Amino acid sequence: MSGTETKLVEQLVTANRILANEGIVDVFGHISVRSERNPEEFLLSVSRSPAAVRAPDIQRYRLDCTPLVEIKEKHYVERVIHGGIYQARPDIKSVCHSHSDGVLPYAVSGETIRPVIHMGTLFWEGIGWFDRYDPDGNLLVSTPSEGKALAESLGNRRAALLKNHGSVVVGESIVAAVMAAIYLDKNAQIQMASAIVGKPVFIEPEMGKIASRVFHSPLVQERAWGYWVARLPKGWESDAGLG
Amino acid sequence: MSGTETKLVEQLVTANRILANEGIVDVFGHISVRSERNPEEFLLSVSRSPAAVRAPDIQRYRLDCTPLVEIKEKHYVERVIHGGIYQARPDIKSVCHSHSDGVLPYAVSGETIRPVIHMGTLFWEGIGWFDRYDPDGNLLVSTPSEGKALAESLGNRRAALLKNHGSVVVGESIVAAVMAAIYLDKNAQIQMASAIVGKPVFIEPEMGKIASRVFHSPLVQERAWGYWVARLPKGWESDAGLG
């Protein structure tokens, strides 16, 4: 249980369901949020498919990924992704790890995702590349050293690809992280289709930096969040207030 | 509120939902209609996702994009697209701006969409190309000068692409604009797939001009509109009569 941060837990549950409904996560993938009352802790579900996450599933972890409360259920082994990034990036409040269909071809081929549409300008600073799995690794980011290496690959950027695996995106809020996950996938899909049609013209960083600002405005974030919530199947938002 | 044009407002609300349901708009995108009682005004929602637009959201604007009534809610910053086109094109009654998946690869690569299927002959006059964003631009068409430049790029045509951004289509009625938005996307998708399969054969303008006529017949427009309305999820059409 998450203590007193009821509102944040509720939003995190909804974020799980949005990401499932928008096809960003499926059996696997997870999103976390940094605690508001203690920035040295973060909130993340126990090991669950995001579509099935409910408020009581949300756990509280220290940044070294040890849980504050012992539970019988399993933790995500990849929670080191979250802990590693929260340690390296004090500016970041939410982390999402996924393997969405639009992004995977880039994680598999090693080609770079670059902004081609307005929403893609969120990534005007470029995209990190992680392939420093432990030598005896299993393609999961499951050890503290892998979590640390991933945070280094991410650097100051908003997203990184994980070789043959997926992506991680970060945001200044849950909404910002959800938006980054959805728009990284969308930009990737359009980039691929553009390469079929002709030659994609990338948006230059200077333009991208300016163009991306609109996605940080509360008005636009609320509009987007409201849209994603409205698309949830009936009942999917109904448990979100528990906690 | 829109004054006395209840029927037109109702149709505009339905158009918003059709475009959302057919995947032409998502969080973003908008459709407007020129007022019937005063051609120097147009109707457009406040800043909303099209799926969420209801009759009370519809506002009345002068062609310079100033609202007739002051409201607390935000206006679309891109309403200059609509105002600019209504000024330049007295023949046009409805304008739709979107970023649909089929069209974006062409807006990104700079390749041209050309008619390859019957529905695509709506665009037998060709497609405009807009890239004259303001020098300090943010990839939005948000200033009067950008709106004017976009209208020039459109010229006398039915559609224009906006570089790295999306498209605008116009029509002699709401139904015609919705049809143009849906069929521009469809033609673009088939054109891309045709280029994978072989070499697309384009429909020549003379043939296209003749072939396009059927889409202006009231019978066909009603059939299409009825089909799109029937596909709306239960309840989506139920608010459309408000106003």
Next chain:
Amino acid sequence: MSGTETKLVEQLVTANRILANEGIVDVFGHISVRSERNPEEFLLSVSRSPAAVRAPDIQRYRLDCTPLVEIKEKHYVERVIHGGIYQARPDIKSVCHSHSDGVLPYAVSGETIRPVIHMGTLFWEGIGWFDRYDPDGNLLVSTPSEGKALAESLGNRRAALLKNHGSVVVGESIVAAVMAAIYLDKNAQIQMASAIVGKPVFIEPEMGKIASRVFHSPLVQERAWGYWVARLPKGWESDAGLG
């Protein structure tokens, strides 16, 4: 109204809805059946989107496409496709004309659809190609001479492509025609994807001829029909018994 052939009308209505639900037809496209009581007549809806067709919409036409009963509603202008084929092909009981997404890239590029999967062996005899639109044509097959020319392009085969337009498939029954429409589209889709992945290996006609037999067995046709009916949205089959 269709006179006494209630069962056939009911099946034709269901076929319209199946084709709509499986994405083979949308605003446009139509399926007809030869009358059982008089092979010189066929049954076809008035001008309607297939998803909206109900039993009272089904009309009776002579093979020259004149209606037996005068009505106020409009007829499909392309009903000459049906009349032309029923005249040329006494073996055929059902005709379907559509513009499905999988097939269109071949109609646009002029590339041939050839059997690559088991269901595609229905087309082991090859696919016809029609491009003999009237000189002042509008890309519709709307005159008796175009209907006749299309039937010639079809020849003894089960399917033909219409340049920049779509396809026509035929069957020994409504079920057979629906199956042909769905599997022509599926084979086309897989053929395209196979060409992306590598080089498609086509199924030779001798093998195809044998392999196709299973799709003419009543057991398999019933299984397929039952599957498509079960996939109809709730309520879509409920009007099918009217008439």
Next chain:
Amino acid sequence: MSGTETKLVEQLVTANRILANEGIVDVFGHISVRSERNPEEFLLSVSRSPAAVRAPDIQRYRLDCTPLVEIKEKHYVERVIHGGIYQARPDIKSVCHSHSDGVLPYAVSGETIRPVIHMGTLFWEGIGWFDRYDPDGNLLVSTPSEGKALAESLGNRRAALLKNHGSVVVGESIVAAVMAAIYLDKNAQIQMASAIVGKPVFIEPEMGKIASRVFHSPLVQERAWGYWVARLPKGWESDAGLG
């Protein structure tokens, strides 16, 4: 009827519906399970679309594919796929045969599916290739000799492609076979998209062997199964307890 193995029958029914809902099977395709009380027998539905399979449809077969109980309904002619593999692979408890869209392009082109994403490491041992249809064959695997040849093509692997036809996957349980069917398709789709984007980097067998282990953990299998069950349309799981 299946005698006393009620739980297993129930799980097999659910597996049929999951595979239908996830787009792995449609009109055709089937999944079986080896009997727990007698490993010389297996359970499989009568000839039905998987979406329509109910507990009373499940039959009991000897490994030579003769049914234990005579019934009026038809058996799948391709049940020799199941019998052939159960004979050759005592380690295997479940077999699934399908023609999913992601896999077919590889079965058509003869290109190999190789692991490119984590889920694809289930196939780290490679994929078999079957093209030894009987000389007078019909592209079905319908004779005992074809079933035996297919089992040989499969070898000790988890999956094999059937030329111009589809695939077979095997598992140590129903859940494992369902997972293999879904992830073979997913890996194939991403492999194709990766080849469009750039050049896919395959996961080497040593890495794949280690990375695949997580998919055999009960925790992960339960999470996946629970996710697929939760996605079933309302009512689809409600018959699953019959038997």
